[in-house]
Amino acid sequence: MxxxxxxxxxxxxxxxxxxxxxxxxxxxxxxxxxxxxxxxxxxxxxxxxxxxxxxxxxxxxxxxxxxxxxxxxxxxxxxxxxxxxxxxxxxxxxxxxxxxxxxxxxxxxxxxxxxxxxxxxxxxxxxxxxxxxxxxxxxxxxxxxxxxxxxISVSHPDNEALLVVASKSHRDEATDDYISKYAAANMKSAGSSLKFCLVATGEADIYPRLGRTMEWDTAAGHAVLHGAGGKVVRFDDHTPLTYGKAGFENPFFIAFAPGVNLEKA
The missing domain is CATH 3.30.540.10 (Fructose-1,6-Bisphosphatase, subunit A, domain 1)
Incomplete structure (x- = not known):
């Protein structure tokens, strides 16, 4: 290419x-x-x-x-x-x-x-x-x-005062329960793949997604975040999120700046 x-x-x-x-x-x-x-x-x-x-x-x-x-x-x-x-x-x-x-x-x-x-x-x-x-x-x-x-590059996160971004249209109790495990200094909502970009620019430290997404929803934002030094991992075992899965459906995932101490599911 x-x-x-x-x-x-x-x-x-x-x-x-x-x-x-x-x-x-x-x-x-x-x-x-x-x-x-x-x-x-x-x-x-x-x-x-x-x-x-x-x-x-x-x-x-x-x-x-x-x-x-x-x-x-x-x-x-x-x-x-x-x-x-x-x-x-x-x-x-x-x-x-x-x-x-x-x-x-x-x-x-x-x-x-x-x-x-x-x-x-x-x-x-x-x-x-x-x-x-x-x-x-x-x-x-x-x-x-x-x-x-x-x-653009990701933040150097402070685990005692994290900047969290979550979905605007797909927020649920499970997401809130997971976010509550972190010491969040600020919480914002955003729609679409903008959430990845906010982590990529350092405007947020972590974006957890506990809901259905497809690979076309995430691939571009994932690439932008990766090119800014960030990571996206599966929610269940924290292994890297990959593409080309059957049906192009994603598992739950977490996008974050390295340095965030990820909590277990």
Whole structure:
């Protein structure tokens, strides 16, 4: 893989998809339908998926592609592939809360090695550069030219005063019970893969997820966090979270800055 080309392509496609998402977001109304698993889908999900999938297939025709909105791709069995969630945080989009992202990632032998997370409503753009270092680009963003970037890195956590981030739409008692095991100085909620990025930038130290997620929900954020020095492990045994699992469903997990003393499940 040409990682310089991959970075350019993923970044541009995320921005293109973000523009289309924001165009629909600005409309007075938009259709919301239920998929087979009862999760919501909108025209924005589908339009963004069309943009990203066409661009990735054109640029990398031999690399398998897994996309949330393409059910046939969920039958793929591979350890190296591109994976896309064109609109992560559809519930946040529908409620017009702004915490939604475009996620594109590249997985190699089960590891999320490169990714881009773009939050168009918040004008925040995070991605791994050609060397695997994670950066945040400062807007306004030009489609065909990478602008000013700044490397991001995880915090040096204080276990007596941790910064915790958790899901905005999927918070539950089990999550709160687990968080209560830590000495938290601050607690914030965020939607979509932004939670990974908040850990990657040092704005949070730990993000536990005790709920159902799919690999397209996490791969891009995982890659960004990894490129910033962070880790993502399974909740049950603290082994690394891997990709290419049957059905692309994740176990519960914890994303964190090294130095956090993880509590047992």
């Amino acid at each position: 040409d990682y310089a080309a991959l970075t350019r392509v993923m970044r541009k496609l995320a921005l293109d998809a973000g523009d289309k998402i924001m165009e629909i977001y600005a409309a007075d109304d938009f259709d919301v339908r239920a998929k087979g698993d009862d999760s919501p889908v909108t025209a924005a999900d589908e339009a963004a998926d069309a943009i990203i999938s066409a661009g990735l297939r054109d640029a990398f025709p031999t690399v398998p592609l897994v996309a949330e909105e393409q059910a046939a791709s969920h039958e793929l069995t591979a350890k190296t592939f591109l994976i896309v969630d064109p609109l992560d945080g559809t519930k946040e989009f529908i409620k017009r809360r702004g915490d939604f992202t475009v996620n594109i990632a590249y997985v190699v032998e089960g590891e999320a090695v490169r990714g881009v997370v773009y939050a168009p409503a918040k004008e925040r753009l995070f991605y791994t550069d050609q060397n695997g270092q994670s950066v945040e680009e400062v807007g306004p963003f030009a489609k065909d030219e990478i602008g000013q970037t700044q490397p």
